Amino acid sequence: MISSLINANPIIYERKERRERSEHIDADEYAVEPIDQQEVFDHVRDIKDPEHPYSLEELKVVSEDAIEVNDERSHVSVTFTPTVEHCSMATVIGLCIRVKLMRSLPSRYKVDIRVAPGTHATEAAVNKQLNDKERVAAALENPNLLEMVDECLAPTYA
Known part of the structure; x- marks a missing residue:
């Protein structure tokens, strides 16, 4: 955790109830349900x-409505909204989203991560960093940054 908070009193929203995903099994007993927005x-x-x-x-940084999936084209787009316009953690948040999806989705998917238009002071720079393979790779080679990402991705048992 960071000691001097950018947004010391964020608004906390209620979590949505998880919905069950139905899986369709084909004749060979393999799940064939395409990846969708909910997943x-x-x-x-x-x-x-x-x-x-x-x-x-809970911070409404991500929402189901801000996710687009084209399973046929193996493309996922996630738009996130920082809690404040000058959030210094926007790039870290976007990197966490990218890494989580890199670890969770099949490798055939191309993932675009973007800050919602008009919600961050340096939106273009953040978007450029988050969608540049070399910059992402370099960021993940930084042990301190990787530790921060892994901490954000660690499961909670609440």
């Missing part, structure tokens, strides 16, 4: 905020 949301909703003991869902 992607279920992967990212529990990511912890780097500054607060709340999930990205």
Whole structure:
């Protein structure tokens, strides 16, 4: 956790109830349910905020409505909304979302992570960093940053 908070008193929202996913089994007994918006949301909703003991869902940084999935084209787009316009953790939050999806989705998926338009002072720079393979790879080579990401992705048992 960071000692000097950018947003010391964030608004906390109620978590949505998890819905059951139905799986369809084909004749060869393999699950054939395509990845959808709900599944992607279920992967990212529990990511912890780097500054607060709340999930990205509880802070309304991520929402199911801000996720687009095109299973046929193997493309996922996640738009997130920082809690404040000058959030210094926006890049870390986006990196956490990217890493969680890299670890959760099949490798065939291309993932785009974006800050919601008009919600961050350096939106273009954050978007550029989050969607540049070399920058993401370099960030993940930084042990301190990787430790922060892993801490945000660690499961909670609440």
